[in-house]
Amino acid sequence: MISDWDCLAIDEMNNSTNGVFVSPTKVRVVVNKNELISEHEGQQWTIKSGNMTLGDTQIICDIGPKNGIYFVVYSEPFRAMIGIGSKGYLGNEGYVGVENEDVEWLKEIMSIWGDSIPPSVYDKLKMIDLSSALRHNQGDAQISHEFKAQIPATKPGDARAPLLASALKIAHREEAS
Secondary structure, three states, rough: OOOOOOEEEEEOOOOOOEEEEEOOOOOOEEOOOOEEEEOOOOOOEEEEEEEEEOEEEEEEEEEEOOOOEEEEEOOOOEEEEEEEEEEEEOOHOOOOOHHHHHHHHHHHHHHHHHEEEEHHHHHHHOOOOOHHOOOOEHHHHHHHHOOOOOOEEEOOOOOOOOOOHHHHHHHHHHHHO
């Protein structure tokens, strides 16, 4: 699977994640391309934009640059995931993934969302250090999971071609020689 989608997700402990959030009551939110898929009590919802409360979990998201989803997910007792799911390939520039400009846009939109988040929660969300977040290709994450390997992740603005795209390029070169 070659994925054109990139993900940057960080939790309340400033750890980069694979884009999966699970609340204390088992509400599950997953970054899937440029949308969030939420699961709770056997039901599933796809969210692209807006605010949603599911059990103990609040989801706030919007579509932004590169047709990406920019989001905040949190629950009490406090657990959170903040991030971006966006296109990885950008025209003739090749694979760029989540870039620094995307992270800045997320910070801007979060300040707007701050008005709709309880102040005690918003203060905790502001403590999450987005400068320490890593981005990864969503297809690479799936391949890494299958092989029980670490997800190849880099800082925003330092993306590499997805694993499968690189492997196919190498195979094509070997075939040609």
